[in-house]
Amino acid sequence: MNTVPLAAAPADRLLARDLRTLALAALGGALEFYDFVVFVFFALPLSELFFPQGTAPWLAQAQVYGIFAAGYLARPLGGIVMAHFGDRSGRKRMFTLSVFLMALPTLAIGLLPVYARIGVAAPLLLLLMRVVQGIAVGGEVPGAWVFVAEHVPRRRVGFACGCLTAGLTVGILIGSLAAAWIDRHLAPAEVLAGGWRLPFLLGGAFGFVAVWLRRWLGETPVFVELRERKALSRELPLRVVLAGHRGAVLLSMLATWTLTAAIVVLVLMLPTLVQKGFGIAPPRAFLGNSLASAALALGCVAFGTLADRIGSGRALCLGSLGLLLGTAALFADLAAGGAHFLPLYAALGFLVGMVGTVPAVMVERFPPAVRFSGVSFAYNVAYAVFGAGTAGLVGLFAAWAGRMAPAWYVGFTALLGAAVGAYLSGGARRGARR
Template sequence: MNSLNSPQIPFVPHRPLAASDHRTLTLAALGGALEFYDFVIHVFFAAAIGQLFFPPTIPDWLRQLQTFGIFAAGYLARPLGGVILAHFGDLVGRKRMFTLSVLLMALPTLLMGLLPTFGAIGIAAPVLLLVCRVLQGAAVGGEVPGAWVFVSEHVPPRHVGYACGLLTGGLTFGILLGSLIASGVNHHYSHAEIAAYAWRIPFVIGGLFGILSAFLRRWLDETPVFVEMKARRSLATEVPLKTVLREHGRAVIVSMLLTWTLTAAIVVVILMTPTLVAKRFRIDPAAALQANSAATLCLCVGCVVAGMLAGRIGTRRTIFVGCLLLGASYFAMLRHLAADPGALLPLYAVSGFFVGAVAAIPVAMVNAFPPAVRFSGISFSYNVAYAVFGGLTPVFVSLMLKWNPSAPELYVAALSVIGALTSLALPRTSEVAKK
């Protein structure tokens, strides 16, 4: 069985988007933004957390290592959390897991903002921080694939690209929101005030808004696809992941390769580039971060555009062309900065926009797996690949930099080519439409 040619969404294929669809997409994108905000806010206050949650007698390098180790634990927890939530999502319903994932993120985030520090409870402080971080990782592991499945199964097939693009744009907006709030806290409070109490504000805000988002999701309906499968008694009859690994191996491999490209785009172009260009081209760090905010905003727009294109010209073409434009724009940006560092903001904005091409990747994954095991298939492929490649990419690029200062653009260019070539394994638009 070729799972890449599995049926897409089997209901009312030609109806227009209704008001209920727009409500669903808006709430899903809002919840995704808040959940990603909760997941990344830790890194913006890593310095304060390291000082407050670890023994004051240890060296700074060890404190920093332990702080980022706890941050990395969230990534390691993603595959397990994603598999568990997806398992029940395929068996008992998308909506329940969709609501649970945001609540599972909000409560630990709120708790992190209220935790006593090392000075108050000793070694229990970093242990509790680690537990909260692991719960956050488990939550985001279920949220991202669960959100893609949820929105794609609510809209007609021709609008799946737009739905996934809007949702992915919401997720990336969460990164920008975290950066802006962190900048606001650092601007309005002194270092002493941040260490005393102000570092808690973003966590408490994120936790409270996350709880509100979970409450709002209660008003969403179960996806028509799941309701139809339940009525026809066509839900998975065995562990969904077992079926995925046995019958949809090709879809898993293609999804993992596309996720690898996605990690290169997000981790290198969006997360690592401000530090890389500041050091390499002697650009003011504040200017680099300002350009990064512009790039992330353009990324949000690019996600929606890529999603809409995937619905109009096909996922295969969108990923192929988008990956090549991403690699070319990032390569050109870093080469041009060597001669004109002042052009960072517009060039970075263009690269950020083309990073949005990754929003077509979830559309490909939705089409790759049949509804009965769709949640488990996407969750396993995406989370395992993201945990491996997302975790190793900074290390690999850093090691490459020792031998070649052009390592970032070469790595992104190579992964862009891999993504473009992998897209050729996807079915053509006409082939999907016939299913």
């Protein structure tokens, strides 16, 4: 699979404006992803407050997780629509709009009346706000990758995408720390009385700060050149992608599957899985998750830099194999009692940073005129399918692997990622058209 032109600047050195763009983009991404994931950290109080009293706790919590999943299912819609205008009207406009669309519903969730005040309208409004959040993140993540990739020199695209992805993962860490702080400083009754609103109100407020900061960003040089040459797609960008770049879409979706398994299983689900399956105490499980999330941010930058040095395909292949070995080591230790859980989980978090190679793989696969639409469609559809289906897929492995099922599932997707990387490396050796 050949690569296509990325950035207009021929130099390899990052300029001050490039670093400013990366910093502002990563900060906005962290705040936006915090807004998206903080919902799941407060699923328990939301399940008690937004459904009628007397509802079985398991049912109320399942309904809240269903609302959480609706955000994933809404991602393709937002991604496709925002990518269309990003390819036709400019990357910056959609890049700014996405963070605004995330800040507004996050702030609104913090202000919503509960079921005891407005009845069934409460969960319906909560669902609506979650759908808007999903639409926003569907445009934010691929839009941010394309935005930074087209701002920096082409031999720094991996580093830029890795930094941006690190910013997104820091958002998860911030959400986890916010939940831990509230759990430690507020009694359960105080959380139900209004403490649960704090992280949403703060997230919404900081989101509007991110909107203001993005005013200082300029349009990407690649899009400016396309507009000046009148080379913007005259057809529907997504139609062009599906008609002429189906191979790029397939490879991008497979790489996203590996990314999804690594993030959803090893970062979002693992603290609960190790408590239920291996008897790890909750404080130790969440401490391990915080260490792994911090290491993940470093890993994203490291693997993104590696992609610049050896090629995104080779970096994806090596990173996927590292993910396979790290997962096997952690679960083997857990099965033996978990004596080394904390250092192994932190090391695995760093290896999960191989997800920083995935955006570099994707942005290289699509031509500039339809790049936003290509990356957005492949990433968001794959994430909606595999992200929403992760629990079911892990359940299939559990039928014969038991409590080791998460490791087998991640291992399977890691081998898939390694195969994609190896294929792309072969294509790079056959020659890339720049």
